[in-house]
Amino acid sequence: MSPKKRSTGMPLNKEIKQNNIVVSAAKEEISELSIDRHKDKDADFVTLSEKLKINNEVCDRAWSIWDSVRASMDIVLDTNLKVWGACLFIAATDLEVMTFTFTEVQKAVDLNVKQFFNLLKKLDVNMDTISTKVNGAMTRLEKKYEVSRALFQRFEKTCGKVYTDASEAKREDLPDGKRIIRTCWTLFLLAKGRVLQVEDDLVISFQLLMCVLEFCIRHSPPSLLLQPYKTAANGLGQPMTRTSRRNHGKAKPRPPEVDLRLLETLCKENECSVDEVKNVCLTSFAAFMESMGLSGTEELPEASELSSQYEELYLKSKDFDARLFLDHDETLEMSNIDFTQLERTPKKNQMGEEPVVVPPQTPVRAAMNSIQQLRVVLASASDEPSDVLSAYFKNCTVDPTQEITDRVRRLGEHFSRRFAQAVGQRCVEIGSQRFTLGTRLYYRVMESMLKSEEKRLSVQNFSKLLNDSAFHTSLLACALEVVTATYRGTGGFGGGVAVETDLSFPWILDVFQLVAYDFYKVIESFIKAEPSLSRDMIKHLERCEHLVMESIAWRGVSDGGLGLEGGE
Template sequence: MSNDVHEQEVGAEVVTSAGATMDDYFEPMRQKFESLCRDLNMDIKTESEAFKMLKEVLKHYSLEGEILHWFCCALFVACRQSTTPTVGGQNAVVMGNCVPLNNLLRCCQMSIYEFKKKIKLWCDMANMPHTFAQQMEELERKFSITFTIYKKYRDIFDQVFLCPPNEKNHSKNSKCSYIKLDDICWRLFLCAKNQKPTTTLDLVTSYNLMMCCIDLIYANVLAEKRTDLINPKFEGLPANWNSPDFDETQARNHCILAYFCEMFDEAKDMKATVFRNIMDSFFQTNTVVGNKETLLGLISNKNFERNFKSLNISYEQYVLSVGEFDERILGAYQHDASEHNNLNEQALRQPVTPLTRKQDLPAQPVMSEQKFEPVANATNNVKKLSATVSHITEPTDFVKRQAGEAAIAKMLQTIGEIEEQFVVKFPMRNEARNRFRMAKSLCFYLIDHILRDEIKTKPQIVHKISLDIFIRTLMACCTELVLEAYTTELKFPWILDCFSINAFQFHKIIEIVVRHGSNGTREGCLTRSLVKHLNSIEETCLERLAWKRNSPFWEIIDHAPKPLPTWHEVTADKAAGQLQIFLRKIFLLGWLRIGKLCSELNLGEKKSEIWTIFDHSITNKTDLMKDRHLDQIIMCAIYIYIRVTNMEGPKFSDIMKAYRNQPQAVNSVYREVLIKVNENGEYEQKDIIHFYNFTYVPEMKNFCTNYLAKNGDKNVNLLMSPHPTERPMVPRKLIHNHSLYVKQMSKNEMQQSPDQLVYVIRSSPSKKLDYMNKIVLGSGKRVLDFDDNAVNPIDTKRRRMEQQAILDDRKAERKKTTRQQDE
C-alpha cells in the first residue's frame, strides 16, 4: 500500500560517537553487497541502483532471513530494468544486463523456489510498477510450463533409456554416458524451443517438441548400437533392435511418438515440419554436426562432445540476451526430492472455480481424485474439442437452411477477416492457421446447437447470424477456448485486443457458449476446466473490464434514466434490455461475493443492509465503478456499514484477509485503486484506504447515515482510522521488540519513567547511542535511522499492516492451491 500519511519533520541529525552519520551502519552491509557484485562482475550503475533500492526498502521493512537473498532480488530487478547495446546495430540490445539469473542464484546461495517466493515480496515492498509485476508473472508462467515439461521429460527419458550398472567406469571410456545423454537431450529441447520461441507458447506444443527431441536422440542411440543405454523393457523397441542386422535406416525410420503422444498426428506433423526446420537451421549454423540428411551421428564418439558444448554455448547466449531463467538448472533437482516437490507446487495449477454458475459445470471426471496433471489436462481438453468438432469444416446444412445464402456469405466473410487479424497477431505463425481452423469448427458446431435449441423460443436468433458483432464475439470466444485448451501463455484479455472487441460486448456471448458447449449434464464439447475458464473470464469482464472508461457501457448509461434500475427492477420479465441484463449479472455477482465475505467475517445477519449500500453505489453512484473493480466497492460497502453502525469490528484488514480467500482475489485490487486521471491522461493510483477515505466516503456518506445511523446522525466519523487530518508532533516508534521512539523535546522536558533511556542530540554522551544501537542490532532489526523525514507512529503502524498484508497474500495463495483440487 502507498503511504498517504504526511511524514513528520524532526529537523535534527543524529550522529554516532565518532561524529559520522548513521549511514556508517550500512557499511558492513554495503561491503557484503559490493563483494557480491564483484563476484558477479556487476557494472557500477546497476550496482548503485540496486543498493539504492535496498536502502529504500530497509527504511520501511525489516528483511528477515538471509540478506543475500534480498541482495539477489534487488540486483535482479535492477538488471531487468537495464539494457546492454550489442554490436548487432544501433538498435540491437540485450535484456538483463548480461548477468544470468542462475549466476545470481548461485552466488546468493538461493534456490529457484526461494527466489520465486521472495521476488514477489520484493516487488510489493519496492513498489514496483504493475507492468513489472506482470513481467514477473509471465516469466513464472513460462518457467512453470518448462518445469511441467521437465517432469514429463524425466519420466519418459527414464522409461526409454537405462543407466548401465557400471556407469562410473563406463563413462571414463566413452564420450556419451547415460548422464551426458540425459544432458544433451534436455539441452537439445531447450535450444530447439528457443530457436523459434513463438512456436512453443503453449503446453501441448512444447510437449510435442520435447517428444521430438527424445525421439531423435533415441534413434541416434539405436543407430550407434549403444544397447547399454537402451531400456529393454520399453514396449516401443524395434523387434530386431539387438540383432547384427539392425542398421541406421531402421533406426532412422523408427518412431516412438505414438507411445507417448495421445495427439499423435499433431506430434508427427511437428516432427516433419517445425522440428525438421529447426534441426536444419542447427546444421546450417554448425550448432550441431552429423548427418544432415538422416539427423544421425549426433552422439557418435566423433561428434558428441563437440555437439554437447555447442548446444551449451547456444543456450547460454540466449539466456544472456533475454535475462530469463536458465532452464538447464532443472537437471540439478533430479536427485533432490524436497526441492523437486517445492517446485512442483509452483507449476501450472488447476483452474479455480468461480462463484457464479457452478451449476453449469459438467460432472467431475471419474478419476477426479487423482492429482491435477497439466499436460494430461491440456491434452484432454484438445482431444475432446478435436473429437467433437474437427470434422466440421463449414456451416451445417441445418444452419444453411435456416439462415439463407446471404447471411451465410456475410458470416463467412466476417470470419475470413477475423482469421487474417489472428494470423498476423498470433505469435506462433506456424500454428496460427491450425488453431484458428479448430476455433472455426467449434464456432460452426455452436451455431448449429444454438439454432436448434433456441429457434423455437427465440426466432430472432436466426437474424443474429448475419450480425457482425455476434459472429466476432462468438469467434473470439471459440478462439479463446482453443488457446486455453492448449494452455497458452497468451492469457485473456489478449483475444479481445486481437479481435478489437470490447469486454461489454464480449461478455454477452459467454453464457450462450457455456449453455450450448457443455450441455449441462449431457456430454458436450467443453471439459469441466474449460467451462471454469469461461465462467472466470465472464467474471473478469463483469468485475472490471466492462467498467473501463472507454467501454460502450458508459454511453448506454448516459442515455438511461437515472437512477439505474435496482435489483428488483432488473428481475422483472419486462426488463430485458442490454443494460438490464448486464446489471442483473452484476447484482448476482455482487450478491454472491458479499455473501461469501459476510460469512467469513461473521456478518451473515448484516448481509441485506450491506447489499443495500452496494446496490445504491451501482445505481446512484455509478461513476465510482469507472476504471475500478467491483471488489473495491464491495469491501468499502462492508466497512462503511461497520463504521456507521459503530460496530467494534471487523477491521478493514480483516475484510482484506477474507477477500483473499475468494477465488478471483488478487492483491492489486486493494493496492492499486484509481484515484484520478490527470490532464495528461495518466492514472493516479493509491491504496484502497485512500480511495475509501477521500473518494468513497464523500459519495456514500449521506445515503449510509440516513439509511443506517441512529437518528440520521450525519456527523458520524466514517473515515478509516488511523488517518490524521494534520501532522501531530508525536513520537516515532522505530522497532517493535523494544520500545524505542524518536520525538522532539523541549529543554525542560524530563524523563517520564525510570526505565526510559533518552538520547538528546548534540548533548548526550555518545556511549548512550552506542548502547541503543546494540539493543537494536541485538533484536535482529536494522539500526536506528534518525533522518530528517521521520514518520509518525501512524505511518509505522501502516507499514506493519502493509508487511503483514504481503505475508497474508502469500498464505492465501497457498490455501487457494490446496482448495482447487477439491473443486
C-alpha cells in the same frame, strides 16, 4: 499472501503490452564498478556487486532499496546477502542493465528458485518495492520455470522408459545412454528457445519435446532401447526431413516422408495427439533442424556443440540455466514432491474402506487430458456449415452462407499470422490447426443456438442475426478463446486458474479488432449452447465476462445486446 501488484486480472486495453520474459540485455558501454565510490556501503555488498559485474548506477539503486528494506522490515540475522541479491535483481531490472543471469545471482546468494521468488514477493508485500517492470520480469521467469520444470519431469520419466541406463545422468563418465539423454535435453532447449518467441507455452513445448525424443531415439543404438521403443525404432533408416533426390535442387521439394511408427509410440505412451505432434515435426521442428544443419543427419550432434549454442541463448536471455535440471542442481529444486507419484492411477475404493484421495495431476497430464477432451467433443464436428446450418442459412431472407464462409477464411488467415507473431514465426501451421478446432466449435455452438431458438420461438428465419457480422465474429472469438484457454492449460500449476501467456484474454479481441461489449453479449448464450464445457472453462469465460464489464462500465453503454429473440 500474494504481492499487492501481482494481480491475476487481464488488461483489456489492447495498447497495454505484456512485459518481456526477462529484461533487456545489458546496455552498451556499461561503466565498471568503481570500488572507491562505494566505501560508504557494506564491504560484502560491494563484493557481491563486483561479482555480478554491475555498474555504479545499479549499485547505488540497489543500496537505496536496501536502505528502504531495513527501515520497513525486520531482517533476520545472516540473511543480508540474500536480500542484497534481491535488491540487485530489482535494481538491474528496473534500470534495464542486467549484467548477470538469474542463475548467477541465485548461486551468488545461495537461493533456489522458490526461495528467490518468495523473497521478492515478501519485499513487495512489506514495502511495495516491486515495479510493474520487475513484476513482469519475475512473472515471466516464474512461468517459464514452471513450464520447464514440468517438461523436465516428463522428459526424465519418459527416458526411464526408453533407455536401459537412464538413471543418474549427471556423472562425468557417462555411458552412451546417459550421454544421449544429455544431448536430447540440450537439443530440446535449443529448439524451444529458437522456435518459440515466448517459452511459456507448455503444449507446443511438449510437442517439440516429443519431436526431439523421436529424433534421438531413432539415432540411438538399439541395444540401449527398451520396449516398445526398440521395436518401433527397428528398421527406421530415413530421417523425418528426408526429401526425394528427384526434387534435389528444386525450389519447392515435395513434403518430407515420415515414418510414424516411433512417433505414434511416443504419443501413445504420453497420451498426446499424434496428428498435432506430426504437424509440429513437419513444420516448426523441421525448419529448426534445417537451420541447425541436422536435416538428414545419420548421427546425433555433439553434446558439447549443442551446449555451446545453448550457452549463447542462456547468456542472452539472462534467465536460468535449464541444463542444470539434468544435474538436479539445487538452484532449480523447488520441493521434494515426487511428480512421478502424481501420475499413477489411483486404486478404486473398496467397500468399507476410507475414500481414496485422488492425487493432483502434473501440468503436462492436465494439459493433455483437457486437449483430448476437447478433441473428442469436436471429432464429429465439421469446419464447414453442416446440412442443418445450411438449411437455416437458406431460410433467411438474405442468405448469409457466402459471407459467413468468406469471413471465416479471412479471419483464419489473420489468426494464424497473429498466432505466429505471438508464439513464434515457425508456428503458423500450429495456429491454423488451432483455428480449425475453433471453427468446428463455432459452427457446433451456432447450430445448437439456432435449434434452441427455433424450439422456443417456433420460427426458422434468423436473417437479422445470421447476417450480423459482429455476432459471427464474437461467436467465433468465443470459440477460439475456449480452444486457446484449453491449450494454455488450467489447474496444472495449482489453483485451477489458466496460465497467463501472450495469448491470454483479451488477445483474441485485439486479433479480430472486436468491440469488447460485442464479445460479452455472446458469452452467456455460448455457455448455454455448449454442454460439454468443463467447470474450469465456464469459470474462465465468466471471468472474461466480468473483466469486460469492469472495463466498459464507465463508458455508459446502453445497447441492449444482440439477443437471439425474434428472427427476421
